[in-house]
Amino acid sequence: MFKLVRFLKGYKKECIIGPLFKFLEACFELVVPLVMAGIIDIGIKHKDTGYICKMGALMVFLGLLGLICSLTAQYFAAKASMGFGTALRRALFRHVSNLSYSELDEIGTPSLITRLTGDINQAQSGVNLILRLFLRSPFIVVGAIVMAFFVDVKLALIFLLATPAIGAVIYFVMSGSIPYYKRIQAFLDKVSLLTRENLAGVRVIRAFSKQEKEIESFQNTCDDLKNEQIIVGRITTLLNPLTYVVVNAAVIAIIWGGGFQVNIGDLKQGEVIALVNYMSQILLALVALANLIVVFTKASACAVRINEVFEIFPSVSEKDSPCSAVSGSERVSFNDVCFAYKGAKEEVLSNISFSVPAGSTIGVIGGTGSGKTTLMNLLARFYDATKGEVLIDGVNVKNLSFAYLRKKIGIVPQKAVLFKGSIRDNMRWGKKEASDEEIEQALKIAQCWDFVFSKPEGLDAKVDQGGKNLSGGQRQRLTIARALVGRPEILILDDSASALDFATDARLRRALEKETQGMTVFLISQRVSTLRNTDFIVVLDDGKVVGIGRHEDLFENCPVYREICLSQMEEKEAKQ
């Protein structure tokens, strides 16, 4: 939790004013029993009604001051804690945006999402409570003890015994329950996993008629959660009864001891009442403190999870002084490139070497898991090669700025993802300030023209979250258009036509060929027909290049390629 304190930086003023005013309020509150003791010991004893009224007015005045202080404190605490939450959320979001693929794989997006939402909310309420109440309780406890000494030193010793005893009770209850909270959190995570999973897999679940089974397993998880909660509840509910016992034992001791003091004339009746009042104030303060500790523990657990994310640094980072490209060299070259995913023993790509001249179209083919997508991820520098180098225009991609790389390379990822907003908004991902003409042109090339403009809203047509209101094929074509809007010099199409029918695919390829003159295009596909007319084809098998060349040569000389061809077409078609 304390590591997150830096997010309160802009709220120094609030963080001081809040507790300060709480402190003042506590002071006013502590004076009240003494005033009351005065009423009893002076006012009543001497039948001085004027004194009684004067003291009464003083008490109301103290209460009013307390109210003002408290409101001030609450306001500043709300401001600081919300500011804290906002700043923390902002920083975490930014941090997550800076992580590279490798770290995203490692933490997993679902977990990141919980940390950004639930965990931050918890941490935020933790801060609010600390500012509002955490400091108030110690003020009251210490203040009440001081006041007790003020009244009677001997009886104040009872306070010195009782307070640590209450503290010990609180400590044992807390430390006994903390381990359970971690387990409760784990069950809560599972509840949210199951919910998410069932929303995503609703079709499959219903197809297999597994609704009842899913409900059952959800029920079991909720049951486990409930059981843990009840166990921890057994411990935490001990808190109030035990403290009540300690405090009342102290009260009995005060009255008994007070009896002796009063009997010898060292103490007055009203003062005994004041001491009893101070004792109950201490109890109230400590119980409030204990309840806060529960919230605080939860918040700390969340803070730990948040910090875990902050402690992960992007493995792929920009050079301090990125350089720009050198002209005259090959557009793209792979020099003896190897790559293994973090933590994996085996390489996904080994010793890849080939070069691509500017303006050519390259096909990359290979079976599932042969490393096609990984190869392109290295080119776009989503991961860094573990060995060897990837060059664009003769410069290692590690020396290029991210902005330059993103502008230079347009990517159509395998999974067609669109974002909530209008079609225009989505298209502008490729180029922030793209004009409608540019967008329209890209849409035409990507064969989206007909369906986008059959919509009455045209470019303003709404895209739902995840593009759910569009078909798979439409989404895929839109992602192609999105990449084309920026007119990148290098275009990567990663199996981007898989959801398209052949006619659309063929039209798309023709349009691309015509419109991407000068663009270096990487076509990743499993369809030979998509690739056969490219300038050359790289055949990948199990992370190794097993053939490079034109379709005809490969068909004759590369057994893997030949096999792929024959799985898709008749021999005579392949030879055509």
Add this chain to the structure above:
Amino acid sequence: MKKNNLLKRLLSFTRPYLGYLFLSLFFASISVSLTLYAPVLTGRAIDHVVGKGQVDFNALKVILLQLALIVAATSFSQWLMGLFTNKVTYFSVRDIRTKAFERLQRVPLRFIDSNARGDILSRVVVDAEQVADGLLMGFTQLFSGIVTILGTIGFMLVINVKITLLVVFVTPLSLFVADFIAKRTFNLFKIQSETRGEMTALIEETVGHMKVVKAFGYERESYEKFEEINQRLEICGIKALFFSSITNPCTRFVNGVVYTLVGIVGAFSVVNGFLTVGQLSCFLSYANQYTKPFNEISGVIAELQSALASAKRLFEVIDAQPETPDPSDSVVLTRTDGSVELSHVSFSYVPEIKLIEDLNLSVKAGQKIAIVGKTGCGKTTLINLLMRFYDIDKGKIIVSGYDVRNLTRNSLRASFGMVLQDTWLKAGTIRDNIAYGKPDASEYEIVSAAISAHADGFIRRMPEGYDTYLTEDGANLSQGQKQLLCIARAMLSLPSMLILDEATSSIDTRTEIHVQKAFDEMMRGRTSFVVAHRLSTIRQADLILVMENGRIIEQGKHEELLLRKGFYAQLYNSQFDV
């Protein structure tokens, strides 16, 4: 839903636990009344401590012993009360949550397709938690608060009527204050809750697809969108938090005033001899105790506000219209002859945009039906209708001679094996995933299914083979591997009809050939519907349906369609025409 009804709904979930509820209330009453009795004893004790040489130690001893006993009994019943309250709360929240989840399994797909997943998720997870907190805090506290108030009035009346009346009439002021604030905060909480939902949806989208965001260097723009909501959240958060947190100080102030009044009036009474000092001290602690529940109640109300706002969102899920239940006389489809007939079927997702209109199709048992057409022509929709994920607007679908509306959904769906383009796997072992449709499958069956789906090879290469644990949605597998597992899953529970929706789009063709063979084997004698873009895989189909704009524009066998030189021929030839 009105706030009161909402509360009633919420309380109705505690009905199965009425026993615990009563026990909890019972012990609450005991602990409250004993707590109230303690000040009387304290007051009496103080009356024996009058001044120098005026202390009656014998009487004091008896009273203090009584006090000790009362304290012990109080704390014991407090503890029991806490235990039973926990039971009621956690059991009820479990039930609410399960109910919401259950409803999600029963709502039409339309509900899930048209709501942001992040939003539904946050209702089931976060809002339910909020309800738990609100209930836990609210429940017994509200009750013991009320008992305390009533009990205090009773005890006070016994001692002194005048001061009692004073306390009773002035204190409700704090209730007014609390209520005034609570009314205003309810809306603020609602806004906060909604803004949070917006935030969750955005984070789900952006962080969920962070890789795409990065691929386009769109971090800045998505950050700006995020920041806009973030700032709104801050503003409405401060308001909600501040206004809810002023309740306490305000009521505390009112209480302070009451305390003072009791002190003054009490002091006058003592001066005039109507009251002893001990009784005044007792009154003072009552004034505290009497106002404390008002404080607590207002705290509880603030917490309840937020719990209610959450409960409302939760009930929106629980109250979502479920699929029309299977009629009681619906038939369980046990044996299918494999025939499927669609007559005059019309369907659209949105009434304004017509999709499928007057579709007719007759499929004989064992036929292989291929569906081709441009994207968006209604192929996937057709599958949604066959599986009854969506209900048709007009016409009839007849399976094995039964109108599907007269069949139980489960038995209808069980008669289809389905592999979709959108691969979905559960978090769990590979074995569990393959056996998903048939949990009692033997090891032999599982491995055979994997072998037929050509998944056995890569599964064995995984570190723990069939016991390899897949993280959520199979994130540790490639798209193609996921699809092979989906196929294996379908292979295992051999149904009488098959639906393959672009089932092999991400598998390389060398593997696909094998899978295709396995599929052919499996499809022998079974009716199957195949949506495929690779025309090579459907050449042997018994019937090819060419769809456009929700209508079948051509149908027939491959050769016939080629001869017709229509849309299909064009489509088919285009794959060679580059």
